Amino acid sequence: MILAEVSFTNLARVDLGDTDIINVQKVSKEELLSFYDRYIHPSSPTRSVLSVHVASQIQPAPSHFAEQLLDGIKLFVASEGYEIPPLELSSALQGELSTVPQKLYALIMSKGYDKARVEVSMAKGTEILKAQTEMNGIVHRVEGNGSKGGKEIRITDPGAFKKTLKVDIKPMPVQPLETFYESSSPKL
Amino acid sequence: MTRIVEETLSAKPLDFNQVETTRSLILPTGNFCLYRRAKILGTKVVLEKTVPNPENINSGLEYYCQVCSTTDAKGRACLQLLAQVSREKAFDFLRTKLQLGYLVWSGVRDGVSMKGYVPSLISLRTLDIESLYRVRDLLKSWRTRSNSSWIFSGRPLLKCPQGISHLTSRV
Numbered sequence: 552m553i554l555a556e557v558s559f560t561n562l563a564r565v566d567l568g569d570t571d572i573i574n575v576q577k578v579s580k581e582e583l584l585s586f587y588d589r590y591i592h593p594s595s596p597t598r599s600v601l602s603v604h605v606a607s608q609i610q611p612a613p614s615h616f617a618e619q620l621l622d623g624i625k626l627f628v629a630s631e632g633y634e635i636p637p638l639e640l641s642s643a644l645q646g647e648l649s650t651v652p653q654k655l656y657a658l659i660m661s662k663g664y665d666k667a668r669v670e671v672s673m674a675k676g677t678e679i680l681k682a683q684t685e686m687n688g689i690v691h692r693v694e695g696n697g698s699k700g701g702k703e704i705r706i707t708d709p710g711a712f713k714k715t716l717k718v719d720i721k722p723m724p725v726q727p728l729e730t731f732y733e734s735s736s737p738k739l
Numbered sequence: 740m741t742r743i744v745e746e747t748l749s750a751k752p753l754d755f756n757q758v759e760t761t762r763s764l765i766l767p768t769g770n771f772c773l774y775r776r777a778k779i780l781g782t783k784v785v786l787e788k789t790v791p792n793p794e795n796i797n798s799g800l801e802y803y804c805q806v807c808s809t810t811d812a813k814g815r816a817c818l819q820l821l822a823q824v825s826r827e828k829a830f831d832f833l834r835t836k837l838q839l840g841y842l843v844w845s846g847v848r849d850g851v852s853m854k855g856y857v858p859s860l861i862s863l864r865t866l867d868i869e870s871l872y873r874v875r876d877l878l879k880s881w882r883t884r885s886n887s888s889w890i891f892s893g894r895p896l897l898k899c900p901q902g903i904s905h906l907t908s909r910v
Contacts, residue, residue: 570812571815571819572896572897572898574815574816575819575896576897577816578813584882586814586817586818587821587882588882591806591821591878592878592879593875593878593879594879596768597768598804599765599767599768599804600802601766601805602802602871603799603801603803604798604866605798605800606798606865606866607796607798607865608795609793609794609795609796623838678836679836682837683836683837683838716764716765716766717764718762719763719764719765719808719851719852719853720762721760
């Protein structure tokens with residue numbers, strides 16, 4: 552039997568696509584920021600977060616940051632469309648980390664590429680390099696229990712943890728199921 | 740045969756209140772729940788219950804922010820908009836700049852009756868607690884970002900879903 556106008560209070564409604572389009576257009580910037588502050592921002596006391604980590608049994612061999620960085624630069628240069636042999640890149644970028652951007656710029660320019668294009672690429676690359684060096688040079692910070700975001704719960708037994716959670720209300724039909732009818736022109 | 744079974748058991752349909760349905764669990768507000776499943780391969784969340792395989796090198800991290808009920812029209816609209824606005828920024832920060840994983844995704848996660856926002860990562864490197872802090876940094880950074888740096892396409896949100904699969908993916 553094909554049911555028409557099937558609507559549950561907590562489940563899919565066939566007309567949600569249209570209503571969502573109307574609602575999205577009504578959202579103001581203030582409303583979106585307020586929503587973000589309430590549910591997403593890490594310092595919000597009213598948000599609910601579950602973080603799941605799954606780690607491989609294989610521990611990757613610790614690689615030197617400089618080697619990782621060189622591999623990243625090779626990929627970046629290739630993705631930006633510059634044809635420079637990897638070996639040439641490796642030999643040209645030896646030395647201090649702080650001088651890498653200048654060396655890379657000089658190397659690309661020596662290949663005759665357009666200056667404006669190279670400068671755009673270098674600005675992008677410098678930003679990536681900054682993020683990478685900050686991440687690798689950072690000392691593990693202590694966050695969690697003391698942070699403004701609330702108490703941290705470490706789950707060791709998912710089953711036991713689930714039992715502590717409140718269950719959402721049961722979906723109910725908006726009208727008795729007996730009132731649904733078989734449609735002569737099904738929508739779905 | 741069917742008739743004999745029906746007559747013998749005298750079966751009748753259950754009342755709707757007696758029907759067991761899948762329901763969402765509501766996460767505690769104001770707390771941060773961390774489930775670290777270290778040294779075990781396969782994930783129910785990202786890899787969908789793969790058999791633990793000691794040769795699998797992938798690691799995963801998911802950061803689920805439970806937001807609102809599926810019946811909350813305003814919340815649903817805000818969530819869809821936020822997910823669309825932030826999609827490119829999340830990818831740019833986690834994938835392009837930090838290169839935390841080879842697969843980076845962020846968007847709306849649908850539960851049975853609750854919806855949420857989730858950035859998730861799959862990586863060949865170890866995703867330690869530091870990676871989690873980077874995801875938090877991403878979420879924090881949106882508040883301070885200038886208006887001009889938010890460029891996104893609202894077209895997918897204004898397109899009426901066609902077909903049952905698109906329709907159900909929006910709700």
